[in-house]
Amino acid sequence: MKNxxxxxxxxxxxxxxxxxxxxxxxxxxxxxxxxxxxxxxxxTFVKIMGKIEGSNLILEHQGGERIFLDAPIDFxxxxxxxxxxxxxxxxDDNSNNYWNIGERLVFPFEYDVDHLTDYxxxxxxxxxxxxxxxxxxxPVDLNPVSDLGVSVTVDNPxxxxxxxxxxxxxxxxxxxxxxxxxxxxxxxxxxxxxxHINNNSNLGSYDNATGMWIIDILPEDTPAVLTITARVVVGxxxxxxxxxxxxxxxxxxxxxxxxxxxxxxxxxxDDPDIFPHGSxxxxxxxxxxxxxxxxxxxxEMAPTIVTESNYQDISNIIRGFNQxxxxxxxxxGINLAADxxxxxxxxxxxxxQVLMLVSDGVPTCTVSYGDYEGYNCGNGESNIQAxxxxxxxxxxxxxxxxxxxxxxxEFNALGVGDYYGGPDIEWLNGSIVWxxxxxxxxxxxxxxxxxxxxxxxxxxxxxxxxxxHVIFQALTSHVEIYDTFTKDLHSQNDNAILVIVAE
Amino acid sequence: MGLKCxxxxxxxxxxxxxxxxxxxxxxxxxxxVNTLYVPNWIEEExxxxxxxxxxxxxxxxFALDIQSLVDDPTSISTSITLxxxxxxxxxxxxxxxxxxxxSNSSSMDIKGNTSINSKxxxxxxxxxxxxxxxFVNQNYVYEMGTFILxxxxxNVVIGKPSIFIVEPRYMxxxxxxxxxxxxxxxxxxxxxxxxxxxPIYTQVVNNSNPIIIENCSNITIYTTYTNTWYxxxxxxxxxxxxxxxxxxxxxxxxxxxxxxxxxxxxxxVFVKEVKIAAQIAWGLVE
Numbered sequence: 001m002k003n004x005x006x007x008x009x010x011x012x013x014x015x016x017x018x019x020x021x022x023x024x025x026x027x028x029x030x031x032x033x034x035x036x037x038x039x040x041x042x043x044t045f046v047k048i049m050g051k052i053e054g055s056n057l058i059l060e061h062q063g064g065e066r067i068f069l070d071a072p073i074d075f076x077x078x079x080x081x082x083x084x085x086x087x088x089x090x091x092d093d094n095s096n097n098y099w100n101i102g103e104r105l106v107f108p109f110e111y112d113v114d115h116l117t118d119y120x121x122x123x124x125x126x127x128x129x130x131x132x133x134x135x136x137x138x139p140v141d142l143n144p145v146s147d148l149g150v151s152v153t154v155d156n157p158x159x160x161x162x163x164x165x166x167x168x169x170x171x172x173x174x175x176x177x178x179x180x181x182x183x184x185x186x187x188x189x190x191x192x193x194x195x196h197i198n199n200n201s202n203l204g205s206y207d208n209a210t211g212m213w214i215i216d217i218l219p220e221d222t223p224a225v226l227t228i229t230a231r232v233v234v235g236x237x238x239x240x241x242x243x244x245x246x247x248x249x250x251x252x253x254x255x256x257x258x259x260x261x262x263x264x265x266x267x268x269x270d271d272p273d274i275f276p277h278g279s280x281x282x283x284x285x286x287x288x289x290x291x292x293x294x295x296x297x298x299x300e301m302a303p304t305i306v307t308e309s310n311y312q313d314i315s316n317i318i319r320g321f322n323q324x325x326x327x328x329x330x331x332x333g334i335n336l337a338a339d340x341x342x343x344x345x346x347x348x349x350x351x352x353q354v355l356m357l358v359s360d361g362v363p364t365c366t367v368s369y370g371d372y373e374g375y376n377c378g379n380g381e382s383n384i385q386a387x388x389x390x391x392x393x394x395x396x397x398x399x400x401x402x403x404x405x406x407x408x409x410e411f412n413a414l415g416v417g418d419y420y421g422g423p424d425i426e427w428l429n430g431s432i433v434w435x436x437x438x439x440x441x442x443x444x445x446x447x448x449x450x451x452x453x454x455x456x457x458x459x460x461x462x463x464x465x466x467x468x469h470v471i472f473q474a475l476t477s478h479v480e481i482y483d484t485f486t487k488d489l490h491s492q493n494d495n496a497i498l499v500i501v502a503e
Numbered sequence: 504m505g506l507k508c509x510x511x512x513x514x515x516x517x518x519x520x521x522x523x524x525x526x527x528x529x530x531x532x533x534x535x536v537n538t539l540y541v542p543n544w545i546e547e548e549x550x551x552x553x554x555x556x557x558x559x560x561x562x563x564x565f566a567l568d569i570q571s572l573v574d575d576p577t578s579i580s581t582s583i584t585l586x587x588x589x590x591x592x593x594x595x596x597x598x599x600x601x602x603x604x605x606s607n608s609s610s611m612d613i614k615g616n617t618s619i620n621s622k623x624x625x626x627x628x629x630x631x632x633x634x635x636x637x638f639v640n641q642n643y644v645y646e647m648g649t650f651i652l653x654x655x656x657x658n659v660v661i662g663k664p665s666i667f668i669v670e671p672r673y674m675x676x677x678x679x680x681x682x683x684x685x686x687x688x689x690x691x692x693x694x695x696x697x698x699x700x701x702p703i704y705t706q707v708v709n710n711s712n713p714i715i716i717e718n719c720s721n722i723t724i725y726t727t728y729t730n731t732w733y734x735x736x737x738x739x740x741x742x743x744x745x746x747x748x749x750x751x752x753x754x755x756x757x758x759x760x761x762x763x764x765x766x767x768x769x770x771x772v773f774v775k776e777v778k779i780a781a782q783i784a785w786g787l788v789e
Contacts (some may be wrong), residue, residue: 016517023520023524024520027521027524027525027528031527035531037544041537060659063641093657100657101654101655102659102730103657195564438690487743
């Protein structure tokens, strides 16, 4: 009995020690595992913005955590990989050895003009060393800028029918982010009246059917030149157009000058070499500065198609026009002309419309939008300023009413004399003629939207003859830089106009 | 049971030791979570909250831009959340934020060639300031139409003001259009701090027609955020083709001065001031 008790006690002690050992071992292992946990990995919260300036890639820190200078950053450009550390490219403005908010990292690169189409984007991968996280991953589009310009000339701007002319189109690259451009598409379609014979160019190829000239690579130092040889044939002079003459009948024009105006216009219409008689022109004539109250406008000639059988009647009617001798409600004349042309049986938005203002002075009346009668008439500065504003609105009224299209329609002006300072040519050019921008003519070499000026009414007939030549017989064509691989921020020189007046 | 028997009794030794060790293990786990995990969680929440505030300020700028365009007295409310979401159980250091409409904190002085031909605008700013525990502290600022992020000792433009050039450089007259959103606080509702979401109530007081400062000689911005305004003018002028020889920008303590030095180009400034009353509209709107 004593021996049995002794054995039991030994067994309990051994069991207890064994359990303690197991518990300590298991819990020690768990402790070890728990205490050796270094916690969650660090994360980097930062915003980086990328953009291209010239031939530099700029990465700007836009807030969030600072980045260490030894963080690696890789760029892939045109299939070539470039590896740097942030510190090698960073402008560390505050010299604190971190990439902080507002600080910029600059990666300079160069374009290879011969392989320009590979330069679409830069792929970027930046890794923060602390967190081993990608803080910037993705592409930045390049969109390189290069200024291109185009010009067009012709060896003979006033050829006769049947003559052969040589048109020369030159495209220049003035540089920008890179010294050239690629995939340059220039569009030039010969106008009706010019028959293509042949063409050649030093760069690229021209397709006469589509009018597209495509140049794969255009270096900065070599202009691309395309010469097109064409024959002048009968063409656009038979195209139907609606012509509205808006004549100033104000009191500042003497009766003798009024007679010069009437006869100049009538004589031009009488001459088939100046004014077509083949039913291709519908003529409308408006006079402003007439009754009621000397500040209105009236229709002197309703829309009439000029033919062989009626041109003499028309010129005789013009010779009999009575002068209004009133104020100068210029806007009333323009508004009435727009509505009269609109109400013509032959009005069509696709038909060419030409509006032409003839005046010896500045507007002296205010006219409500779309109205035919002026008010607030006078020669004071305030009357004139308000009159000018009305006239500018009237031009817009005409553009809206007739849905004028700058590719075919036009609003021109002829200023005559210098009485009381004469017409304000600068204002007419800057604010009235259309399409904009206008230009002073002659020469009439920049297409539609011009202002012409003669000093006396004695010169009116001759200038009108020249103007009718341009309106009825000009072969106007446009050349434009249609598309390029590079961006062109200065688009003003991307278009050019060629005017050939066939005699 | 005698004392000897009690001392010699081993029955509870394993249970007690195991319990003690389990408690120790639990405490260790909690300590590790608190010291290693919770700061990360809080930092992540704070970063998310900063992103949310950034979006809310973008909405505020959008609302003010629309109000400055349409010239309508209709009021718009835009909310700003001052603090991050709470982390359950472990969150002992709740971070807060402040929203403030700071009076007359910035101004714009546009000078023409005569003293009459000039314009001075004094404006308040709407500022959110974070009180983060782990993530970097940031200030989001709406000042005279510009949305700014300020952090540590610098700042960047997040939302550009309405400043652009109407005519390109090749014309000798360069017309700069500037719309200044002039914020002014209403009554005493200019400050909020803590944890909630607060609406900012904005209403157009006056939307004036642009005035023209012809042949402008300089534009001076008095502001805390000079880096932002330097960037705004420099980038705008360069984008529209002005060269280093056309203008100079001097950035000094609390001031950015843009001087137009071109002997050829004439810079005309069309400045439109839109006065907008703003209040942090807790409770009734005044």
